[in-house]
Amino acid sequence: MPRSCKWGLLVDSAALVRDTIYRSTILLDRQEWNDWLAHCDDNFEYAIRAWSPEINKDVTYLALDRNGLATMVKLLPKHNTDHSPLTRHTSVYTVDVDEAARSAKAISSVVVYQTLLDGINSHIDAGESRLFLVGKYIDTFKLQDDQAKFLSREVRIENRRLDKGSHWPI
Amino acid sequence: MAAKNHRQWLADPALKPSEWVDSRIYSDPEIFEEELEKIFKKSWIPVCHESELPNPYDFRTTSIAREPVIVCRGPDNEVRAFFNVCPHRGMIIERRPSGSFLEGQPSGNPKRMTCMFHAWQYDMRGNCVYISREKEGFQERLCKEDVGLRRLRCEVKFGGFVWVNLEDNPQTSLEDWGAAAFTCLRKTLEAEPLEVFHYHKAIVNANYKLWHDTNCEFYHDFMHYHNRVTGFNDAYFARKNEAFDHGHIVVGTFEVNYEKYEGFDSRAALSFPHLPPNQWYMIDMFPGMNFNLRGSALRCDIVTPLAPDKVMIEFRGLGLKRDTAEERQTRINHHNSIWGPFGRNLHEDLIGVQGQGTTMATGSEPRRILHGRHENQTIHDENGMRHYYQEWGRWMNRSPSKPDLPYAEPVSVAAE
Ligand code: FES
Ligand SMILES: [Fe+2]
Numbered sequence: 001m002p003r004s005c006k007w008g009l010l011v012d013s014a015a016l017v018r019d020t021i022y023r024s025t026i027l028l029d030r031q032e033w034n035d036w037l038a039h040c041d042d043n044f045e046y047a048i049r050a051w052s053p054e055i056n057k058d059v060t061y062l063a064l065d066r067n068g069l070a071t072m073v074k075l076l077p078k079h080n081t082d083h084s085p086l087t088r089h090t091s092v093y094t095v096d097v098d099e100a101a102r103s104a105k106a107i108s109s110v111v112v113y114q115t116l117l118d119g120i121n122s123h124i125d126a127g128e129s130r131l132f133l134v135g136k137y138i139d140t141f142k143l144q145d146d147q148a149k150f151l152s153r154e155v156r157i158e159n160r161r162l163d164k165g166s167h168w169p170i
Numbered sequence: 171m172a173a174k175n176h177r178q179w180l181a182d183p184a185l186k187p188s189e190w191v192d193s194r195i196y197s198d199p200e201i202f203e204e205e206l207e208k209i210f211k212k213s214w215i216p217v218c219h220e221s222e223l224p225n226p227y228d229f230r231t232t233s234i235a236r237e238p239v240i241v242c243r244g245p246d247n248e249v250r251a252f253f254n255v256c257p258h259r260g261m262i263i264e265r266r267p268s269g270s271f272l273e274g275q276p277s278g279n280p281k282r283m284t285c286m287f288h289a290w291q292y293d294m295r296g297n298c299v300y301i302s303r304e305k306e307g308f309q310e311r312l313c314k315e316d317v318g319l320r321r322l323r324c325e326v327k328f329g330g331f332v333w334v335n336l337e338d339n340p341q342t343s344l345e346d347w348g349a350a351a352f353t354c355l356r357k358t359l360e361a362e363p364l365e366v367f368h369y370h371k372a373i374v375n376a377n378y379k380l381w382h383d384t385n386c387e388f389y390h391d392f393m394h395y396h397n398r399v400t401g402f403n404d405a406y407f408a409r410k411n412e413a414f415d416h417g418h419i420v421v422g423t424f425e426v427n428y429e430k431y432e433g434f435d436s437r438a439a440l441s442f443p444h445l446p447p448n449q450w451y452m453i454d455m456f457p458g459m460n461f462n463l464r465g466s467a468l469r470c471d472i473v474t475p476l477a478p479d480k481v482m483i484e485f486r487g488l489g490l491k492r493d494t495a496e497e498r499q500t501r502i503n504h505h506n507s508i509w510g511p512f513g514r515n516l517h518e519d520l521i522g523v524q525g526q527g528t529t530m531a532t533g534s535e536p537r538r539i540l541h542g543r544h545e546n547q548t549i550h551d552e553n554g555m556r557h558y559y560q561e562w563g564r565w566m567n568r569s570p571s572k573p574d575l576p577y578a579e580p581v582s583v584a585a586e
Binding site: 050052162 | 222230266267268366367368369370371372373374375393395396431432433486499502503506507510511512513514516517518520521524528
């Protein structure tokens with residue numbers, strides 16, 4: 001339900017959440033990591049997880065807090081990496097807003113394509129797009145003023161075959 | 171010498187024949203088929219960890235040298251391995267990666283392995299216990315007792331890993347095969363039960379030995395920013411590269427300075443039993459399995475060769491079974507920040523081996539791959555790879571540097 005903000009305008013919190021998820025998708029695709037982190041609360045927690053029917057366990061492939069992520073992306077230029085760009089296709093499925101708690105939870109479908117650049121034999125493969133990841137974003141938000149800030153993001157992927165993997169946040 | 175013409179490029183290097191290999195061993199289909207027959211069907215292969223089948227009737231499926239294999243835990247708690255192949259019309263018996271036979275299946279009863287096709291049933295010892303309409307179809311000519319599963323040598327050892335050998339009479343017992351190489355970590359890995367917490371796989375277009383080589387040589391730490399800043403000091407360069415019988419290699423330990431990589435912490439609080447803090451041991455087992463202990467987490471790589479230039483690598487991470495939830499999460503983070511699919515090092519290693527696979531695809535021009543560094547058998551010495559290829563040469567009876575010639579022991583074995 002729309003809510004009045006301090007300037008007397010109507011703010012639709014669910015729309016704000018959706019907008020934040022979509023803008024973040026663009027920032028992540030552009031590898032503008034710090035601009036993405038600017039949408040994250042100081043207590044932000046990030047994780048990539050999957051269910052592995054092979055070992056019958058939930059597996060955590062990466063887990064970092066906001067500082068950990070900031071350091072990780074800062075050090076990226078020091079690392080050798082596969083520079084094949086990732087393109088995320090996000091569809092927000094549900095947004096549940098708790099106006100009283102000024103929080104929200106959203107579940108989005110995310111599909112990540114990798115367009116090969118330098119990972120294999122660039123002469124042959126560069127320019128080819130492959131399906132890289134299939135999963136969901138499970139996000140929680142803090143609503144403040146006219147912003148929705150990420151409190152947590154769980155990237156819950158289906159894949160356990162990850163081949164070369166990636167150095168980047170998904 | 172400056173850049174070379176074709177003849178110079180193909181000429182033998184100015185090293186001993188044991189110090190380089192012909193890249194055909196990484197790309198030739200005939201050599202590959204021979205490796206499956208002569209090596210993979212006759213070696214002890216760790217296929218999973220016992221914690222993946224904790225309860226009676228739990229199972230896990232895998233394959234060795236194209237043969238589907240099932241491992242299951244019997245009601246007597248014994249872990250046994252069989253071909254996952256129905257003796258009737260050859261259906262794969264169990265299609266799932268893991269599960270429990272305690273539940274019945276659409277075609278069959280609880281506590282049985284049931285082939286879904288025509289509902290033949292087997293017990294956890296591999297006996298056939300039910301043939302549908304047995305007498306009606308086979309009369310007295312064939313009965314259940316004639317059609318048991320193909321059982322395989324199977325032992326749980328060296329930290330709870332499940333080892334399988336397709337050879338009924340292996341040349342070496344598993345104990346003799348692995349004990350010397352595992353000496354450095356055996357007390358640690360057998361102090362208490364371990365548990366798998368991580369699994370993922372990679373399929374890369376490269377020969378399986380190229381992955382094993384990467385695990386055997388640490389010279390490539392130049393590629394890893396993390397290892398350079400947390401490692402490169404006198405203690406690191408003094409680490410011993412030790413060769414053991416049967417082609418195994420152990421890279422000795424030193425104390426890793428994890429704090430030198432910004433954002434990383436010491437692993438000291440969660441060291442594995444009987445180890446000083448932040449140690450790093452590596453055991454590389456012929457023909458391509460790897461046990462890598464970094465302070466708080468054990469990693470195990472198992473290769474499944476798929477083609478001369480294609481390999482599947484399964485990555486596992488293990489902690490102590492008794493870990494609290496909080497300890498476990500910390501171990502997982504330690505493991506994944508370096509070795510996970512989104513970690514700092516593994517991605518780099520996989521780019522490296524994929525890059526080699528690209529230049530050594532089947533049909534590419536054979537060339538010389540150098541394994542000739544001598545540094546007093548310390549960390550950047552390439553004696554580990556040289557040792558591996560001697561063993562490979564013996565099993566294959568092919569010279570690694572001239573694969574069309576039979577294997578001959580290097581003259582100066584003592585110098586190794
Ligand atoms: S193939 Fe298995 S029961 Fe027929
Ligand atoms: Fe490495």
